[in-house]
Amino acid sequence: MKVRTVAVYYVFTIWTRIFHWLMVGAIAVLFCTGLYIGNPFYIGSQGVEPTFAVSNWASMSTIRFIHFAAAYILMASFIFRVYGFILHRGDRMLPKPWTKLFWTGMLDMGLHYSFLRSEHRPYLRNSMARAGYGGVYGMIFLEAFTGFAMYGQIDPNSWLSKIFGPLNHLLVDEYIVHMIHHYVAWMIILFVIIHVYMATRADMSEKYGEISAMFSGVKFYDKEPDDIGDLKK
Amino acid sequence: MKDVESLWDLFQRRNVSRRNFLKTCVTITGILGLSPSLISDVVSAAEKQPLVPVIWLHGHECTGCDEAFIRSQSPFASDVLLNMISMEYMDVLAAAAGEPLEHHLQEVMKKYNGKYLLAVEGAVPLNDDGIHCMVGGKTFVHNLKEVAKGAAAIIEVGSCAAWGGIQAAKPNPTKSVSVSDVVSGKTIIKVPGCPPIPEVITGVIMHYTLYGQIPPLDSKGRPKQFFGNRIHDTCYRRPFFDSGMFVEKFDDAASKAGWCLYKVGCRGPETYNSCGNMRWWNGLSYPIQSGAPCIGCSANNFWDNDPFYNRMPNIPVPNAIVNADQVGIVAAGALTAGVVIHGALSTIQHKRHHKETHETENDNE
């Protein structure tokens, strides 16, 4: 039997990992409650009878409350992410389109994913993943901005509305803001499908310990990753 | 032409009692959305503040806002016109017409330069040098700019003046824009609505005439006391929304029972207006009360947010009428199928590659 000698690379701090799983939970809740808010229906066992609707636990207002609570959890989890970002180089694997490695890596992965190159170079995080995470952070921020723009208007004199309210005018009108929020929610879900697939694929075909890395924080490589510069100077 | 005087002067001249004058002031206080403790302020303003000369221009529009305005009941539009302002020029209500009226406009502009209030109804078409709306032989954009120069403040009456309105809806062939898009350096009050609520129009005019200053505005220039809340937050059907009880079709039992109109397209959650609290025709009713969803008539660009009776717009897909959720479900399904297939192919390739490398490795050994 062939023995594989690997080196252990500590990539993610505990803070990034906590953030990631909090975010996963929050987004799952946000997406389900959000779709309900966009197209609600009566959930209840009492029969559709106004007199009893007040005691309906799964009412629109409860579900909106859950949406907003999950939104606050998502926002709060970013504190962990930022802390990790400050603490550790491995938590700072951003897309770096100004480097040559980013583009050669992109080509490498593109050929690999279209079955034209059977093996790709080892990376701590490949260029496509980097670009994808950049994109999903962008979408989450867009959800947060449009979300708080709508949420703040519950009280148009609140400080929340003073900060985010102008967004409603910037994007034509508040109705458009609802629609952007709704469309981007779907785009995040499309990202998640690809992301979960790619993570599973990498986990199964490459022995770097891809998925477990988001629990343990470490990855295993038998060759030095090309983007090692992002971890060690 | 009479000289400017105050409301109280006018009441006295007409032998209307002090009692009636005070009653009018109480009504005004309520309409302006002021607290009862400010009644004395309103009274003293009505005693001293001279009546304001008003010029009312009409651009690219349907005169629907005039129809609303003349139906104002508290205060009566006739009271506003005859007693509370001195309406110097309004082409649709004026007895005179043609040359003499246009001549009068020039005189008024000179006489009250810097003092008159300008109310504008209608959008400003800019395409083809503005020839799509002509008044008195000149383009509306020309007239507007000329009259705006000497105005103390400008009120954009209705969604057309405030946002561009129906003529600015896609594809906007006349390139119509709002008044504030062509006039700058002036205080502009937006009073949107298609049409605005009658009492809101008269209320804004009266606030200015009584206080000599504009009412508090929000970041978009709309008076806060009338446009400070969403219809949704003042709607009497809100308990049904919060309970999750919705009208599904216009003829179902829920619609007869008066449940929330959210799913048949109600734009109340995004629309700022006073329909929920002041209602229309002296508090008689408002669209939602009559069973019709709000179409967001006071919102910017609302005409393009169609269809009005759907909560979400359709997404242009050939040969299908679909919204974002339907497109999303299909896209997510297709993507899932795609990654499964990609996964299967990857496994095959991986196995093959593994075999090859294994063989070469064995050769090397």
Ligand code: HEM
């Ligand atoms: C990834 C994160 C999120 C997803 C997937 C998501 C999803 C959704 C969806 C699909 C809707 C329905 C949109 C509509 O048709 O009107 C919605 C509504 C809403 N979301 Fe989110 N959302 C997210 C984050 C947030 C955040 C951070 C906030 C901030 C407070 C927020 C606040 C709202 C509000 C205020 C509404 C409108 C509720 C209403 O009109 O009653 N959302 N969300």
Ligand code: HEM
């Ligand atoms: C709502 C769903 C999800 C979202 C929005 C999401 C988003 C992200 C983001 C933004 C990162 C980059 C973290 C960073 O360095 O800043 C990441 C990494 C990662 N995620 Fe997710 N994720 C989701 C669900 C999942 C699930 C269900 C899994 C498990 C299969 C997973 C596995 C991973 C792994 C293994 C990484 C590390 C990738 C690497 O080493 O480059 N994610 N995810």
Ligand code: SF4
């Ligand atoms: S009818 Fe419209 S404004 Fe009233 S509660 Fe329902 S969605 Fe809101």
Ligand code: SF4
């Ligand atoms: S309910 Fe909505 S559409 Fe109807 S008048 Fe009021 S703002 Fe306009």
